[in-house]
């Protein structure tokens with residue numbers, strides 16, 4: 001039987017090349033090997049302050065970006081979390097087999113809550129909803145980055161506790177770590193590329209050619225030079241990583257060789273990075289430009305319909321096991 005894969009992405013707005021190389025490219029590969037469910041997790045996004053109009057917009061944009069990157073509705077199920085209400089229902093049920101102490105240990109909660117005037121209870125129980133996302137489909141593989149490993153471990157504990165109390169129901173999902181790569185901000189290469197740092201710090205997958213060239217051209221290369229070791233400075237290492245991800249191996253090797261011989265010039269390196277990045281992103285931009293909003297909405301609705309049929313069956317089983325519902329029978 002083909003294994004079931006589940007992953008979720010928050011609707012944070014435009015995808016950037018960090019998201020693409022760090023996560024989405026892997027989603028695209030997996031869809032040909034497994035039964036994949038990918039959700040745009042809007043209910044996770046409301047656990048911190050948000051603007052409703054922006055969330056609505058970002059949810060659709062994320063759908064468009066994911067399709068442009070190559071998620072194919074014929075090969076995977078792509079949907080919006082809130083359109084499958086079974087997720088939230090299951091989250092409530094699972095909260096009863098989730099340890100309060102475990103939730104207190106979640107580092108993402110501590111990080112996101114730190115220094116905030118208002119910390120929602122939803123931010124605290126966020127990992128339970130994440131567990132419900134995964135377990136509603138009885139997924140056994142979850143492609144995520146390093147930062148989510150703790151949440152998947154918690155999901156395993158939740159599944160285990162449920163199974164031991166109510167009988168074997170859920171598999172214990174394992175993490176499919178995408179290649180552990182971190183794309184750094186071109187403007188400040190000691191920090192991870194992220195939208196929240198501002199436009200200088202990320203390159204969107206749909207960015208114009210001019211803007212990509214400008215950001216690569218002005219990318220910081222020289223902070224923290226390490227003359228004593230042969231190690232690349234963070235900015236140079238980031239350019240090499242981008243080249244590795246986009247250029248043919250011979251080209252990459254040539255620059256590595258120049259570097260090793262101490263004759264590397266930043267200008268041609270940057271030009272090559274910009275050229276290959278533009279080339280890699282071009283088909284994505286072209287697909288994105290062709291997508292019609294109405295068509296994307298249809299795909300998401302259809303995805304939710306398919307997902308819901310599966311989640312509903314899980315919920316029927318779960319309700320039965322825990323002894324709720326069917327009171328009159």
Ligand code: AMP
Nearest residue numbers: 018019022023144145181182183192193
């Ligand atoms: P986020 O938008 O930060 O929740 O990230 C969504 C996905 O993209 C996660 O799987 C992250 O691990 C991945 N991701 C985000 N930023 C980067 C980055 N700079 N480099 C590599 N992967 C990233």
Ligand code: TRP
Nearest residue numbers: 006007008009010041130133144
């Ligand atoms: N918490 C994840 C993140 O911030 C997103 C997410 C929600 C998720 N539900 C999920 C990831 C289920 C994997 C599986 O990136």
